[in-house]
Amino acid sequence: MPYNTTAIPPRKEVTGQTQLPLTRVKKIIAVDPDVSICSNNAAFVITIATELFIQHLMTEAQNMAKAERKPRRNIQYKDIANAVSHNDNLEFLEDVVPKTTTFKQVKSQAAATRAKLKGEKSGSGAAAAAAEASAAAPPNGGTSNKKQKSIMNGTNGFSSRSRLSMDGGDPSSQLEMEMREAARQRQGQDGDVDMTG
Structure with a gap:
């Protein structure tokens, strides 16, 4: 039986809800020793910004997958690493997502x-x-x-x-x-x- 690999389209309308769990984001913020208190509105904005960043990163990785000689629908690690190394906006991730080497x-x-x-x-x-x-x-x-x-x-x-x-x-x-x-x-x-x- 084939896997369901259809992409989840991003929301066009504003619903006031996040796709990432807000409570987990609040727990991650609470672990940071530099942040003493974080309001619900700030946590919500951080969650929305994280979703937009992930969407941007995956769009760039998808463009890298499509740019290969044999285009693919599935994104692999090498596509994300190529997107990080080719885009100046994502240059800060070079240490986190290094290119694979043999x-x-x-x-x-x-x-x-x-x-x-x-x-x-x-x-x-x-x-x-x-x-x-x-x-x-x-x-x-x-x-x-x-x-x-x-x-x-x-x-x-x-x-x-x-x-x-x-x-x-x-x-x-x-x-x-x-x-x-x-x-x-x-x-x-x-x-x-x-x-x-």
């Missing part, structure tokens, strides 16, 4: 990170440069737009090493690398901080 890509990135760390410890410039080049290459073989986004967001003051480390990888190795770079800068500048950006 095990082979993760393994190669880990090997590149290990090679980069070993290269910096031993002082081998060629190994470090090769590791940075492999880390800078996007996993899908296309062009990376991380540098463009960082310039667009005004964070182009980072050095190239910092910008490459933001693309992903192990957070502890990133912290070690940033600490080493900060120590190197302190040694070279007699303790002064570079304020030129």
Whole structure:
């Protein structure tokens, strides 16, 4: 027996009721330590805003599913991840909904990170440069737009090493690398901080 996959159409008229359970939203708001008290009207508005956000996210994900070579009616995780990565409005969800990667890509990135760390410890410039080049290459073989986004967001003051480390990888190795770079800068500048950006 086939599944009922027909979409529930959004309401056109205002009914004064929410599709999400209002009591559960109030419980979620009550868990937040920053909010001491929340009125019923505020909880209602938060619930309506959440419904509209979910509707927008799913519309964008549906557009991604339709844009594939073989369009689908069902939305999958990869459609949501593609919608998040392609829309500037949803950019804040990049950490929550990351793009899927294959095990082979993760393994190669880990090997590149290990090679980069070993290269910096031993002082081998060629190994470090090769590791940075492999880390800078996007996993899908296309062009990376991380540098463009960082310039667009005004964070182009980072050095190239910092910008490459933001693309992903192990957070502890990133912290070690940033600490080493900060120590190197302190040694070279007699303790002064570079304020030129």
